[in-house]
Amino acid sequence: xxxxxxxxxxxxxxxxxxxxxxxxxxxxxxxxxxxxxxxxxxxxxxxxxxxxxxxxxxxxxxxxxxxxxxxxxxxxxxxxxxxxxxxxxxxxxxxxxxxxxxxxxxxx
Amino acid sequence: xxxxxxxxxxxxxxxxxxxxxxxxxxxxxxxxxxxxxxxxxxxxxxxxxxxxxxxxxxxxxxxxxxxxxxxxxxxxxxxxxxxxxxxxxxxxxxxxxxxxxxxxxxxxxxxxxxxxxxxxx
Numbered sequence: 001x002x003x004x005x006x007x008x009x010x011x012x013x014x015x016x017x018x019x020x021x022x023x024x025x026x027x028x029x030x031x032x033x034x035x036x037x038x039x040x041x042x043x044x045x046x047x048x049x050x051x052x053x054x055x056x057x058x059x060x061x062x063x064x065x066x067x068x069x070x071x072x073x074x075x076x077x078x079x080x081x082x083x084x085x086x087x088x089x090x091x092x093x094x095x096x097x098x099x100x101x102x103x104x105x106x107x108x
Numbered sequence: 109x110x111x112x113x114x115x116x117x118x119x120x121x122x123x124x125x126x127x128x129x130x131x132x133x134x135x136x137x138x139x140x141x142x143x144x145x146x147x148x149x150x151x152x153x154x155x156x157x158x159x160x161x162x163x164x165x166x167x168x169x170x171x172x173x174x175x176x177x178x179x180x181x182x183x184x185x186x187x188x189x190x191x192x193x194x195x196x197x198x199x200x201x202x203x204x205x206x207x208x209x210x211x212x213x214x215x216x217x218x219x220x221x222x223x224x225x226x227x228x229x
Binding site for chain 1: 152212
């Protein structure tokens with residue numbers, strides 16, 4: 001299957017750790033990227049090539065990969081991290097780009 | 109600084125077409141693919157297609173083939189996305205996004221602000 005599956009929601013208390021998974025057969029072959037989207041805003045790249053962090057993204061955001069599942073970890077969650085998070089992959093040949101179903105992170 | 113500025117919100121009737129623009133600045137226009145991604149109300153992100161501004165080559169998701177046309181005008185660093193035969197299911201925010209020049213990765217490093225398209229009779 002070409003689909004990427006994420007849990008619909010994750011709830012976490014401030015200061016705790018949130019883990020968001022993204023599963024799909026294709027993830028064992030291609031890099032994964034993560035985006036944060038706050039309400040009414042465009043997505044923001046927060047992780048690229050499985051675990052790299054763009055300039056300006058806080059260190060509390062990290063990514064890891066194992067087989068067909070990748071994980072976005074937010075350590076020491078802050079209220080401002082409340083948002084939707086999407087994983088994304090592509091085949092590297094320009095023919096296939098897909099987003100995960102999205103996970104809403106709620107900070108209690 | 110890199111900017112992608114999109115055209116404004118539009119309301120269309122079923123069966124009509126929409127053309128959304130994405131004006132880029134702050135980087136070499138021909139050096140990065142531009143993609144279109146849409147988001148229906150309360151839903152996730154859906155990739156639609158891309159254009160290579162250097163030569164005009166395009167590709168689109170199977171869901172949109174036959175209905176989508178992505179073009180560019182290099183003199184004004186602008187990309188256009190036209191979607192035809194609109195239905196209510198096409199009501200969404202449409203984003204343009206720049207693909208990174210990283211040869212080892214295919215991700216979107218800058219996004220437009222989004223253009224709301226409402227299809228309603």
